[in-house]
Amino acid sequence: MEAPIVAAAGLRKRYDKHEVVCGVDFTVRPRECFGLLGPNGAGKTTTIRMLTGFAPIDAGTLSVFGLPVGPADVRAIKSRIGVAPQEENLDPDLTVAKNLLIYASYFGIRGGDARARVAELLAFAALADRAADRIPTLSGGMKRRLVLARALVNRPRLLVLDEPTTGLDPQARHLVWERLRELKRSGVAMLLTTHYMEEAAQLCDRLVVMNHGRIIAEGTPRDLIERYVGREVVEIATGDDPGERARVAARCRALGGRVEEVGDHVLLYLDGAADARAVLAALASETLTHRRATLEDVFLTLTGRELRE
């Protein structure tokens, strides 16, 4: 097998007394899109910050392109990765084109090469007609696209994307997905965090779910769905009455499969063993929706439904 692009083992990070990354192991393979999922505060950004040299590692080993992340090789690593941070940090004093041009200079790309690259990236991000505008005049989605374009200025072999589509409308999100797929086809490896399970399902070849600084599940989206929730889900609306909900839940339990009571409905997860037709027939008198299980079901099953931080 080819050497991994990123290899993390026993990665730990502590802020004051609070350990926020507690022994994380994962690898990103060549040409792969690897997802880092987890609730707010799970430690995703901190993990990424360690990888990009923004946060010193307390314990464990971390290498990118086979080079250990540390003062000696940090320049060599950064010259080959592209980073789109969670918090937008475009240069508000510069125009859209200048943002890219100046950023290119940090990688030693200058003159005609830089101008050609900038023109390419403006087209890629669908921002060519905004080239001369200042950053504060852009919409949130345009800024996000520019951040992505900026991360590509050095033709990175690894793209690190911390919530690349947060705050985007569906059109913009689909545009970004399309661009990321193009990049993947061209051989760029990606490390991606997202709170959109559909995004993870669409883009990621493999992913891990983090919770409280630990990895609690790992696999392909399909594996994870089958392993943790099964193929299908039946959702039964019960109204606000808890008695009614308990009655429906009991009925579902009798049918086998895992049952969860949430707000005004009951979820029945059907694994391969249960006969979906029989279950649906038995529940025919209820108001129900029958759907495929999703990564979102996995996420909520693994990390619970209560709010974080």
Place this chain on the structure above:
Amino acid sequence: MTPGFLGGTLCVWRRDMESWRKYWKASLVGALGEPILALVAIGYGLGRFVDIDPGGAGVGYAQFLAPGILASAAMNAASFEATFGSFTRMTEQKTYDAILATPIGIREIVAGDALWAATKATLSGTAVLLVAVAAGLVRSPAACLLPAVALVVGLVFATMGLVVASRAQAYDFFTYYFTLVIAVMYFFSGIFFPLASLPGWARAVAWCLPLTHAVALSRACAAGTVGGAALLHLGVLVFVLGTSYALAVRLVGRRLIV
């Protein structure tokens, strides 16, 4: 090719320069207005009532004042840019974070920002020099060195400003720096009166202030008396520059890499 230290420093400098271009007029008026006003108001206005001959050899008060005003203009320009300006880039705008995701490191960021602040200091100092030359206050050919002096003074106060910015939690913090450090230096570094007129202990304190050496160096160039003493002042400035640069790199690193 990934830029080295010098290339990286110039990239950061260029970023600052590009973002300043749209404000340059307003910024220049601000940076020049104050020192020129001080020179005219104090030099000619107050100077008529000052019955001293501080430089000896019949030098007028405005003539005595001009090199000091030049040094202080450089100090102010660099200090403002390296505190308010750099702090904004370090915190609100996250410009430093954006740059740090590239092969450019903290050393180049601090050096580039300091060089930019010193560039503004050089512009201010040179403008004061032009006014002083036009008014016949500076005649020695050695005055050609004064823009370079302004650059060095700018670098010194830029790196000092960056040290302060790296520790600041909010813009208010700079009020203390400007009133307690910069203003004190402005009044007690021999700009307005010769240090010889101070009591011994006060003179000793004054010689610990970097601006005192900046003023002395500036005055030596303006008077054409560039000798061993001037080199000594330059040496002190370079020492302060080296120390505060190293400290700024450390502290900015500690703030951003956590």
